[in-house]
Amino acid sequence: MTEPIFLQGICKDYLWGGNRLREEYGKQSDADKIAESWELACHKDGSSILKSGPDAGKTLREYLDAHGPAFLGTNCAGCTTVPVLIKLIDAKQDLSIQVHPDDAYAMRTEGEPGKTEMWYIVDAAPGAALYYGLNRTVTKEEFAQRIEAQTLPEILNRVEVKPGELYFIPSGTLHAIGAGILLAEIQQNSNTTYRVYDYGRRGADGKLRPLHIEKALDVTNLSPVPPTTQYPAVQVPGGSVRKLESCRYFASDVVTVSEEVRFTAEPDSFHHLLVLEGEGTLETPSGSAPLKKGDSVLLPAGLGQYSVRGSGCRYVLTYAAQPLSEQQ
Structure with missing residues (x-):
């Protein structure tokens, strides 16, 4: 294949999302809100759809199965899927405080790679902020106690953000996108997330959304992460x-x-x-x-x-x- 492939993203209607991706970026969905659009995705939870070429209408997964991975390049010769997942995310409300495992833990427990990611801030309301690791080193015992007491935000590194900033988030880093932020996320091809704190919110079924405390205790880096370099x-x-x-x-x-x-x-x-x-x-x-x-x-x-x-x-x-x- 020597032609560009235009892709249609897969939209997700998580409860914290807004509608900027529909209104400003032309994303289409029958759902009331569009929290995320998976723009480059070849995952069991969502695969982009080809909009151009002789394979238009097929998913990226179907395209890869039919043609093989050569279009990904020699650096991806060992891959059986597209190794990155790229999203647009519109946070109208705060996302849960969460953490992702590294490759070894994720492959052992979830059967897929871990998740290192980065966020490029496209737009942010005045005062919008995210959580990016811890503000000091803590013990595993204190971490567990603060989760139980619901005081976890007190030890998190809260950062007000501006458009154009980058945040690199290695696996094991506690993090959360705050309300009023629109960003592009580049990540490993994984959908494994361990939710640690969710503000007591309930899902569409009326039940509290599940937390993953034991796994989070296993994988979280309990020391602050260094600031991301902002290259000119x-x-x-x-x-x-x-x-x-x-x-x-x-x-x-x-x-x-x-x-x-x-x-x-x-x-x-x-x-x-x-x-x-x-x-x-x-x-x-x-x-x-x-x-x-x-x-x-x-x-x-x-x-x-x-x-x-x-x-x-x-x-x-x-x-x-x-x-x-x-x-x-």
Whole structure:
């Protein structure tokens, strides 16, 4: 496959979500709210749908099963699925305080990889904040006691956020997205979450949403995590590139187009573009296609040189920067 693949996201209607993804990003769902849109997903809990090409209408899982993983690139040669999951998240209310396990624990207990992730803040209401690890080192005993006494927020690192900030969240880090934040999340291809504290909320069935205290006690890092590095934008011909973070699982940059920027999808990795702002035109060896806010495009590894032109277009570019497998 040497053509770009436009993808339709899978929408999730969790109780804390709003409707900005529908109203501002064109996401479609029959549900009353759209909390998340899984823009690049090949998971048992949701798989993106191809919108273009001869396989339009198939899920990304079906496409991979039919064509094999070569389109992911040589860095993903050991993978049996797309190793990253990319979302847009609209938090109208606070999310639960939660933690994700590392690979070893998750594979042993859940049968899937762990979950290291990062958040790029697209928009935030004044005073909006998130929880990002602990504000001091605690013992496992104190951690357990505070969960039971419902005083856990007192030892969490609360951070007010601004658009354009990045938060890198290694597995084992307690975290929660606060109300009024819209963000792009790049993560391992995993949906394993251990909920620790949920403000006493009830699900659609009227029951308290389940907590996962024992597993959280097993996997949580009980020391503060270092602040995420905020890299500056670097000017390139036709725009700028700002590194977000590069780890063993994924690498992402924010690309801002002022005229036309050029990149190359080498044989080592796919490129994924998630358009956050503006409009543009994608030029590839197979032709041109319009880009608009909310578009999700997968460029197969080995596609070659491509460009995006259009003043004011901004997108997140994600790729596999080093060899990996979904079980790393």
